Amino acid sequence: MLCETIAAVATPHGVGGISVIRISGPEAFGICDKIFKSPKGKTLSQAKSHTILYGHIKLGGKTIDEVLVSVLRAPHTFTGEDTVEINCHGGITVTNAVLGAVLASGAVLASPGEFTKRAFLNGRLDLSQAEAVIDLINAPSSLALDTATHQLEGNISRKIANLRERLINIMAQIDVCADYPEEEIDALGEAQLSDELNDILKETDALLLSAERGTFIRDGINTVIIGQPNVGKSSLLNVLADKERAIVTDIAGTTRDVIEERVNLAGLTLNVFDTAGIRDTDNPVESLGINKAEEYLQKADLVLFLIDAARGVCNEDLKIAEKLGEKKAILVINKTDLEAHPALCGLDEHFPAVRISAKTGEGTEQLSEMISSMFSLGEITADDSVTITNLRHKQALFSAKECLSAAISSVGLVPFDLLGIDITNAISAFGEITGQTVSEEIVDRIFSRFCLGK
Numbered sequence: 001m002l003c004e005t006i007a008a009v010a011t012p013h014g015v016g017g018i019s020v021i022r023i024s025g026p027e028a029f030g031i032c033d034k035i036f037k038s039p040k041g042k043t044l045s046q047a048k049s050h051t052i053l054y055g056h057i058k059l060g061g062k063t064i065d066e067v068l069v070s071v072l073r074a075p076h077t078f079t080g081e082d083t084v085e086i087n088c089h090g091g092i093t094v095t096n097a098v099l100g101a102v103l104a105s106g107a108v109l110a111s112p113g114e115f116t117k118r119a120f121l122n123g124r125l126d127l128s129q130a131e132a133v134i135d136l137i138n139a140p141s142s143l144a145l146d147t148a149t150h151q152l153e154g155n156i157s158r159k160i161a162n163l164r165e166r167l168i169n170i171m172a173q174i175d176v177c178a179d180y181p182e183e184e185i186d187a188l189g190e191a192q193l194s195d196e197l198n199d200i201l202k203e204t205d206a207l208l209l210s211a212e213r214g215t216f217i218r219d220g221i222n223t224v225i226i227g228q229p230n231v232g233k234s235s236l237l238n239v240l241a242d243k244e245r246a247i248v249t250d251i252a253g254t255t256r257d258v259i260e261e262r263v264n265l266a267g268l269t270l271n272v273f274d275t276a277g278i279r280d281t282d283n284p285v286e287s288l289g290i291n292k293a294e295e296y297l298q299k300a301d302l303v304l305f306l307i308d309a310a311r312g313v314c315n316e317d318l319k320i321a322e323k324l325g326e327k328k329a330i331l332v333i334n335k336t337d338l339e340a341h342p343a344l345c346g347l348d349e350h351f352p353a354v355r356i357s358a359k360t361g362e363g364t365e366q367l368s369e370m371i372s373s374m375f376s377l378g379e380i381t382a383d384d385s386v387t388i389t390n391l392r393h394k395q396a397l398f399s400a401k402e403c404l405s406a407a408i409s410s411v412g413l414v415p416f417d418l419l420g421i422d423i424t425n426a427i428s429a430f431g432e433i434t435g436q437t438v439s440e441e442i443v444d445r446i447f448s449r450f451c452l453g454k
């Protein structure tokens with residue numbers, strides 16, 4: 001299959017300044033030479049690698065567009081194959097016409113993610129790096145972009161390769177013992193083996209720990225705003241979203257439904273849910289809203305518990321505080337632009353607290369710093385730190401952890417070759433992350449999530 005030359009539009013569908021049509025495969029230059037005409041008669045087949053030629057795309061004697069064409073020779077290309085990138089004018093019709101000419105000359109239309117899949121199959125990227133390409137394109141925040149970039153640069157690949165290598169070395173020793181059973185591994189050897197396995201387990205645990213934060217970076221922190229009516233919950237949503245997302249009035253009980261907005265706050269992604277104010281009410285609609293608020297509260301990663309600084313804390317606030325249980329929560333003391341009432345009834349000792357004004361926007365920076373440190377997201381920006389953001393990687397790490405734990409508890413109790421089974425399974429679990437031991441079906445599923453032309 002790999003001998004086919006594929007082509008697709010690499011830029012987004014729609015009108016733009018330029019469009020890029022990417023062609024990759026053994027016939028990339030030959031195919032394009034059939035339709036590319038340079039004023040000086042230069043051909044792509046003869047051009048040097050990593051050069052750009054000017055000319056026209058012509059099909060059947062008819063000029064389709066004026067273009068610049070990049071010539072990229074294997075193996076130093078994204079896919080590892082001969083690649084041509086045609087920069088044409090960015091209209092939909094002209095782009096489709098140029099692509100049509102390329103297809104008419106012998107290329108086949110690439111399926112989604114096929115360029116990146118070829119990069120993986122040709123060893124230009126491993127699987128975790130290929131997955132980083134999607135994350136990089138879809139990054140919702142600068143922090144998510146940083147982690148995807150590190151992953152694309154191979155920080156996860158290096159880490160996993162190191163752990164795998166160490167296990168492969170252990171397996172080599174075990175194999176020696178299996179081949180020469182008379183050379184029993186002594187107690188000292190067993191202790192060393194146990195230490196090394198424990199060390200690898202510790203590093204696996206650290207990666208799993210990073211996965212908790214990683215999910216928040218990639219998918220956002222589910223943040224539910226809770227509080228009495230009129231404390232300014234919708235106003236806070238609006239100031240965070242930087243737009244009039246929710247209706248704000250001075251009538252208590254304005255918000256009835258849950259309003260969701262994805263918010264970018266100093267590099268963090270928050271999925272913010274504004275909810276109905278919690279109070280006793282006979283109104284059936286408001287009641288439904290309050291039930292919904294409590295339902296969302298249960299699912300929250302983070303609760304912003306709002307109180308009104310001008311009103312001070314009352315019994316109703318304390319009742320809400322009780323509902324928070326063990327949830328990660330921040331006491332947000334709002335309306336600090338007004339004269340403050342002193343009564344906080346110790347709530348600011350029970351919860352980390354921040355003072356803001358949703359009216360002026362003051363204090364939102366402190367709020368984002370508090371969230372960042374609460375979820376240890378600051379640690380992630382360090383260049384050498386590895387953060388697992390991908391659920392598939394997390395599952396593979398869990399499997400590796402289970403196999404390692406099983407191996408560790410068997411050291412000294414079972415014959416070495418039996419121990420080898422758990423270790424081999426751990427090696428294979430690590431290999432799933434980088435792609436050495438992953439099934440074709442999973443590879444296909446991963447690449448099908450890509451967009452066309454990537």
Ligand SMILES: Nc1nc2c(ncn2[C@@H]2O[C@H](COP(=O)(O)OP(=O)(O)OP(=O)(O)O)[C@@H](O)[C@H]2O)c(=O)[nH]1
Pocket residue numbers: 227228229230231232233234235236247248249250251252253254255256275276277278334335336337338356357358359360
């Ligand atoms: N001075 C001042 N007023 C505020 C502030 N935040 C909100 N308000 C006012 O407080 C009133 C209620 O604000 P909302 O944002 O609707 O409050 P809410 O908590 O969403 O209310 P419900 O939806 O009814 O539960 C409005 O009149 C806002 O203008 C603030 O920081 N300072």
Ligand SMILES: [Mg+2]
Pocket residue numbers: 233234235246247248254255274275277
């Ligand atoms: Mg509201």
